[in-house]
Amino acid sequence: MARIIETRRLTPVTKYFRIEAPLIASSARPGQFVMLRVREGGERIPITIADYDRQLGTITIVVQEVGATTRMVCALGTGDDILDVAGPLGGHIDIAPGGHVCGVGGGFGSAALLCLMREFTARGDRTTAILGARNKELLILADELRPLCTHLEICTDDGSAGFRGFVTQRLAQLIEGGAERRPDSVVAIGPMAMMRAIAETTRASKVKTLVSMDPLMVDGTGMCGGCRVTVAGKAKFACVDGPCFDAHEVDFDVAMRRNKAYVQEEKQALDRVACLERRESR
Amino acid sequence: MPIKRADKTPMPVREAQMRARDFLEVNEGYTKSHASFEAERCLRCQDPVCVGGCPVNVPIPDFIHAVAMGDMAGAARILRSANPLPAICGRVCPQESQCEADCSMTTRFTPVAIGHLERFVADWERTQPPAAGASLTRKEKIAVIGAGPSGLVCAGALARLGYPVTIYEALHAAGGVLRYGIPEFRLPKEVLDWEIGLLKTMGVEIVCNVIIGKTLTLDELFGKMGYAAVFIGTGAGLPQFLGIPGENLNGVMSANEFLTRINLMGAYDREKSDTPVRVGKRVAVIGAGNTAMDAVRTSLRMGAEKAMVVYRRSDKEMSARVEEYHHAQEEGVDFNWLTNPLEVVGNAEGWATGLKCQKMKLGEPDASGRARPIPIPGSEFVIPADNVILAIGTTPNPLLTRTTSGLLTNPKGCLVADEKTGLTSKPLVFAGGDAVTGAATVILAAGAGKRAAQAIHEALVERSREPVLAG
Ligand SMILES: Cc1cc2nc3c(=O)[nH]c(=O)nc-3n(C[C@H](O)[C@H](O)[C@H](O)COP(=O)(O)OP(=O)(O)OC[C@H]3O[C@@H](n4cnc5c(N)ncnc54)[C@H](O)[C@@H]3O)c2cc1C
Ligand SMILES: Cc1cc2nc3c(=O)[nH]c(=O)nc-3n(C[C@H](O)[C@H](O)[C@H](O)COP(=O)(O)OP(=O)(O)OC[C@H]3O[C@@H](n4cnc5c(N)ncnc54)[C@H](O)[C@@H]3O)c2cc1C
Ligand code: SF4
Ligand code: SF4
Ligand code: FES
Numbered sequence: 001m002a003r004i005i006e007t008r009r010l011t012p013v014t015k016y017f018r019i020e021a022p023l024i025a026s027s028a029r030p031g032q033f034v035m036l037r038v039r040e041g042g043e044r045i046p047i048t049i050a051d052y053d054r055q056l057g058t059i060t061i062v063v064q065e066v067g068a069t070t071r072m073v074c075a076l077g078t079g080d081d082i083l084d085v086a087g088p089l090g091g092h093i094d095i096a097p098g099g100h101v102c103g104v105g106g107g108f109g110s111a112a113l114l115c116l117m118r119e120f121t122a123r124g125d126r127t128t129a130i131l132g133a134r135n136k137e138l139l140i141l142a143d144e145l146r147p148l149c150t151h152l153e154i155c156t157d158d159g160s161a162g163f164r165g166f167v168t169q170r171l172a173q174l175i176e177g178g179a180e181r182r183p184d185s186v187v188a189i190g191p192m193a194m195m196r197a198i199a200e201t202t203r204a205s206k207v208k209t210l211v212s213m214d215p216l217m218v219d220g221t222g223m224c225g226g227c228r229v230t231v232a233g234k235a236k237f238a239c240v241d242g243p244c245f246d247a248h249e250v251d252f253d254v255a256m257r258r259n260k261a262y263v264q265e266e267k268q269a270l271d272r273v274a275c276l277e278r279r280e281s282r
Numbered sequence: 283m284p285i286k287r288a289d290k291t292p293m294p295v296r297e298a299q300m301r302a303r304d305f306l307e308v309n310e311g312y313t314k315s316h317a318s319f320e321a322e323r324c325l326r327c328q329d330p331v332c333v334g335g336c337p338v339n340v341p342i343p344d345f346i347h348a349v350a351m352g353d354m355a356g357a358a359r360i361l362r363s364a365n366p367l368p369a370i371c372g373r374v375c376p377q378e379s380q381c382e383a384d385c386s387m388t389t390r391f392t393p394v395a396i397g398h399l400e401r402f403v404a405d406w407e408r409t410q411p412p413a414a415g416a417s418l419t420r421k422e423k424i425a426v427i428g429a430g431p432s433g434l435v436c437a438g439a440l441a442r443l444g445y446p447v448t449i450y451e452a453l454h455a456a457g458g459v460l461r462y463g464i465p466e467f468r469l470p471k472e473v474l475d476w477e478i479g480l481l482k483t484m485g486v487e488i489v490c491n492v493i494i495g496k497t498l499t500l501d502e503l504f505g506k507m508g509y510a511a512v513f514i515g516t517g518a519g520l521p522q523f524l525g526i527p528g529e530n531l532n533g534v535m536s537a538n539e540f541l542t543r544i545n546l547m548g549a550y551d552r553e554k555s556d557t558p559v560r561v562g563k564r565v566a567v568i569g570a571g572n573t574a575m576d577a578v579r580t581s582l583r584m585g586a587e588k589a590m591v592v593y594r595r596s597d598k599e600m601s602a603r604v605e606e607y608h609h610a611q612e613e614g615v616d617f618n619w620l621t622n623p624l625e626v627v628g629n630a631e632g633w634a635t636g637l638k639c640q641k642m643k644l645g646e647p648d649a650s651g652r653a654r655p656i657p658i659p660g661s662e663f664v665i666p667a668d669n670v671i672l673a674i675g676t677t678p679n680p681l682l683t684r685t686t687s688g689l690l691t692n693p694k695g696c697l698v699a700d701e702k703t704g705l706t707s708k709p710l711v712f713a714g715g716d717a718v719t720g721a722a723t724v725i726l727a728a729g730a731g732k733r734a735a736q737a738i739h740e741a742l743v744e745r746s747r748e749p750v751l752a753g
Contacts (some may be wrong), residue, residue, distance in 0.1 A: 023497045037454055041548055043556040044454070068556055084454040086491035218547065218557070221452045221493060222679050223462070223519040224539035230530060235523055240681060254530050257632040261532040265558030 022057030106190025372401030430458020432715025528626030562668020
């Protein structure tokens with residue numbers, strides 16, 4: 001059981017939560033995730049630890065409503081409890097100190113840049129965060145991230161804020177922009193399509209690139225193998241071997257196909273929850 | 283039907299056609315008259331071989347004699363003195379290769395149904411008011427990692443010795459494989475819940491959602507959390523894959539994933555559970571151990587029209603309990619022996635459509651003493667299947683060992699531990715069960731947990747006697 005102590009709507013479909021989880025807060029590192037469950041009979045879903053405060057014993061998560069469970073999470077408010085929160089799971093992002101790290105966030109993935117940028121800036125790295133969204137309204141956490149990194153880049157598809165275009169285009173400019181701007185390593189966290197595009201963007205220049213894979217998970221502890229992703233031709237379990245992998249070695253085709261395995265069932269579940277919500281609101 | 287005393291009293295079972303479509307327990311359990319009749323068959327041998335065949339040396343003739351005398355409380359007490367999980371072991375032990383293997387009755391007839399009697403006594407025990415809780419007489423706190431049978435038994439034994447015990451479990455529910463692996467139709471969760479309830483009345487604390495090695499390290503259990511000793515019972519839950527082409531197609535999964543979705547997450551009841559599982563018309567399960575039998579019989583219950591086992595050796599080399607194999611046959615499972623899977627074939631959308639196999643023949647015995655299967659050239663064929671489920675073994679989970687220094691493992695990833703005490707390479711850290719042996723059995727795990735509890739007690743008593751050096 002974990003108590004929610006702060007919530008905030010970031011966009012119509014994403015919500016920010018700060019929750020009491022002292023043990024997780026004391027050991028979390030950038031790139032790790034928690035498994036959570038909101039009700040008896042509920043699914044276990046993986047959610048990235050966006051940030052943590054070891055002193056206060058809290059962790060931050062940002063959840064995007066895509067289906068039944070994320071919708072139930074987002075219906076929770078301050079003072080509510082989350083039934084089960086287990087973590088931190090997965091390995092942390094491991095990059096040698098002293099370089100220029102560029103974090104690229106799309107959708108809820110931008111949230112994961114909070115602790116990443118904070119920790120890497122604090123240890124003396126140069127840090128650039130690139131945030132992407134379709135438009136200004138969908139952009140999240142820019143104000144929170146700005147003080148945490150050396151340099152913040154904003155990209156919107158329609159140009160309503162920052163650079164007009166995709167995060168990949170901006171990243172390509174940085175890579176070509178000479179030693180001053182070129183990152184030594186890139187960490188991309190966001191929708192699979194974005195991470196795949198980032199992998200292609202950095203492939204030729206061989207900039208070390210990590211992507212945070214988000215396959216379907218059941219237990220999150222290495223027990224089911226459902227989260228396997230193909231990396232350099234080998235099956236890896238994202239929950240124990242990942243979730244971050246070398247972007248240039250990941251087989252995105254397989255990963256994207258596997259994430260669609262339960263589309264039908266997920267839709268039924270969502271309809272059921274929506275139906276329940278309607279009944280309750282009546 | 284008159285039953286001859288020469289034969290084992292048959293276990294009443296639910297009718298195969300009906301049970302193969304639901305999750306209710308297959309075996310119905312002995313009645314009182316079945317049990318006393320069967321108990322009378324035991325010869326009460328002077329030198330009982332049955333006891334030697336049982337990994338925890340249950341005083342078998344003694345408890346069976348108590349049953350014959352109608353002394354159920356006595357039978358329960360004798361049973362529990364050696365086996366802390368009788369209701370579970372009576373149901374899932376491979377009796378045919380352990381206690382019942384060399385029973386003196388086998389020389390002429392069939393063995394005494396030790397397992398069925400054990401279950402009968404333990405089920406009776408569950409109808410009685412639980413024994414009084416233990417009292418805390420020791421001040422040293424003990425941490426147990428993992429709430430599988432080894433951890434549960436170790437915690438229970440330590441509580442009985444007077445220690446305050448906390449079990450840390452990674453998942454949201456306790457039980458280990460007994461919860462997520464072995465299905466309801468073989469081991470009702472009610473039985474497991476009763477055992478866990480008993481531990482709680484003894485004062486054992488179970489903390490779920492804590493992954494040792496991640497949430498807390500092993501060293502922090504001693505330092506920050508102040509435990510005096512630790513038992514590791516983390517099991518061998520990491521599923522293996524074959525590495526054949528097509529293994530990542532949709533519809534292909536490990537038996538652990540399949541069974542976890544259904545048992546732990548409740549996917550068999552879509553009204554109550556949000557976790558889906560998709561079971562097609564034809565399901566092929568690779569392997570022939572208990573896990574394979576559980577997966578293939580579960581797929582029938584989830585609506586598969588054809589459920590098949592595919593195994594590259596023959597039925598002689600199968601490691602599943604005989605009873606499960608017979609039940610699976612009765613329920614209509616198809617067995618493809620001497621059939622080696624080569625590739626999962628799929629459609630354009632990336633879903634599995636079949637399993638390409640090759641016929642095998644048996645050759646000379648291999649290193650394991652089992653006949654080596656040899657491929658028959660040109661015998662390739664495809665078994666149409668919507669799901670392919672891999673039940674080819676599991677290995678210890680590296681979560682804990684990867685984050686703990688000084689904890690030795692063997693090349694298979696199993697913890698190195700003393701056979702008698704369970705002591706690992708770290709002082710005051712003990713281990714047992716599948717984490718040490720690799721995938722084995724419930725009774726071996728339970729036995730290891732019990733022995734380790736005793737060893738922990740002795741180590742702590744020893745330590746408290748050591749003079750504290752001044753200075
Ligand atoms: C390591 C990891 C970290 C994650 N971190 C976050 C996070 O910080 N915030 C957040 O909102 N989500 C995160 N996710 C994704 C999140 O787990 C899924 O969105 C969630 O499981 C969906 O559950 P649902 O029941 O709401 O939707 P479902 O009904 O299960 O799914 C609805 C649709 O969402 C998509 N979907 C489902 N699962 C995933 C997935 N794992 N990744 C991407 N798309 C998916 C599919 O298109 C699916 O059809 C993470 C996933 C992983 C593996
Ligand atoms: C499907 C199936 C059917 C089986 N059928 C039979 C049978 O009929 N008869 C029989 O005798 N045996 C059977 N077995 C084998 C038997 O279940 C196991 O040998 C036994 O459960 C091992 O017990 P254990 O306590 O060592 O570990 P497990 O039962 O594996 O329990 C380990 C527990 O530790 C937890 N854990 C792991 N790592 C951590 C960590 N770092 N921190 C906290 N918790 C952690 C896990 O979540 C789990 O709950 C079967 C196994 C399977 C998979
Ligand atoms: S514990 Fe298992 S092996 Fe021992 S007597 Fe009971 S059923 Fe037989
Ligand atoms: S060996 Fe068989 S007959 Fe002899 S005591 Fe054991 S159960 Fe009874
Ligand atoms: S989620 Fe089950 S092994 Fe990774």
